[in-house]
Amino acid sequence: MVSADIARTVVGVIGNVISFFLFLSPVPTFVQICKKKSVEQYSAAPYLATLVNCMVWTLYGLPMVHPHSLLVVTINGTGIAIEVIYVILFLIYSDKKKRLKMLVVVLIEIVLIALLTLLALTTLHSVNKRSTVVGTICILFNIMMYASPLTVMKLVITTKSVEYMPFFLSFASFANGVAWTSYALIRFDPFITIPNGLGTIFGLAQLLLYATFYKSTQRQLAARRAKGGDADLSEVVVNTNSRVSNKLGTASAPAPAQINGKGRTSVVHGAA
Template sequence: MHFFASSMCVSCLSFLLCKPLLDCSPLISTELHRISQGIIHSWFLNCLSNLCLVSPSGLLFFPGRAGVLEMTHFLHPAFGIFGVLTGLFLFLVPVITFKRILLNKSTEQFSGIPYVMTLLNCLLCAWYGLPFVSPNNILVLVVNGTGAVIEFIYVLMFLIYAPKKEKTKIFGILMIVLTLFATIAFVSVFALHHKKRKVFCGFAASIFSVIMYGSPLSVMRMVIRTKSVEYMPFFLSLCSFLCGTSWFIYGLLGNDPFVASSNGFGSGLGILQLILYATYCGNKGQTKKTADGSSLEVGQDNQEDSK
């Protein structure tokens, strides 16, 4: 119960501190949001309008702003759909890990914290994608709503097969995560409206998206130290880059700075992972094998390898 009490105190204190600012300066928050949207969107459209394309006759031409706007209406959902596909792949990658957990009926050295934090990110992003919070973001709702269901199943399986001490820790973190999400949802529905609701939920979703994308930093540090990509699978890094890039462009085309900023960070980290892979791909070493022959890749605590 102390997890509930502490998390509720933090949430209520944050709300009491933030609410006067939101109430006293609605024009400021709305104007800053409008300006940030306008600057990013105008910059992106101007960049596209200056692109030189090749016509069927082989002549160079510039599409102009009207042509760019027409392309935007097509590219916006296209990048969103591609982002949904790559996002679902990322959510399904841990299936290999949980297949091993089911076979051995033990979580062994795997950590459940990444799955709980990814669950929080999916819940916040799905909430941000709801029509009454952020209109025209149904694809954000679809991919993160599906991801929330998948991650919740992972967490439940982890709670079933984890040792008692680890189970207590993960259950406590899960309660804090659910309480935090419920508090943000409650505040956004009953205390905020229209633009302020979108800004509040957008900031919350962006912060935890950056945290989720930043989770591979420890693996990247290990790659640099060991000069081996044994625990950084190529296809996982590639899909992380493609997913972040797709949603980054989707956010730019949709004039949504919250989607663009967090996924732009993820795209940059994906590029760094691919650079590291290209640098050390010849030093994979001897990959450890599990009882069923699969390699340990996702969500494993590798402290024993950092000696």
């Protein structure tokens, strides 16, 4: 019979794989940015938020804070590297004013994480106290990110169209939440269970909306094709400035989503 530790490891590895691909979901957006050499109307908020989210979850997974959470560290450490690349590209292709604002935000994030790390390791003298304090902060960060899927879901209901909520991203978000919630329940960890349980619910809600409005979406697309026009709500840009992933702590709640001028949704996830 498979032991709980082996089952937890297997589920955690699956969660790492799903989360990794979710972290890569904005790549098409950055390909466009690099080609045009401009960030245009895209917002850096989702990437800055996911970056700090990954940093705090990486801290949570360290042995001196929350032992036996290596898989939380691996995926969020990977997330940090990926988000740093996104932020650097944003800095390269932003104007001076936007670049300065981003640098200030990044500096604040680094200082906050450094202070949290210092305080956790020097003033809290047991792993239980450290995991409780850092885990609570992780949950708060994830909750602040829940505004993004709500924004996208509201748009779907308003337009009766899932054109801006790609099925595979919604499904991956749901699968990510299920994987990390399962991981947290095998050896109960409330700090990973709560945000990922909510992430699972939001993912399921998106899938239900997709099923509900799929046919009406096809009718709208057919009507536009018949009129020979492409103009529609894809010109709307929704920038979620909330936050502060999929992720994670292992799998964290969905990060901010952004609907770009092409009508596609870029979703950044934290892990844990």
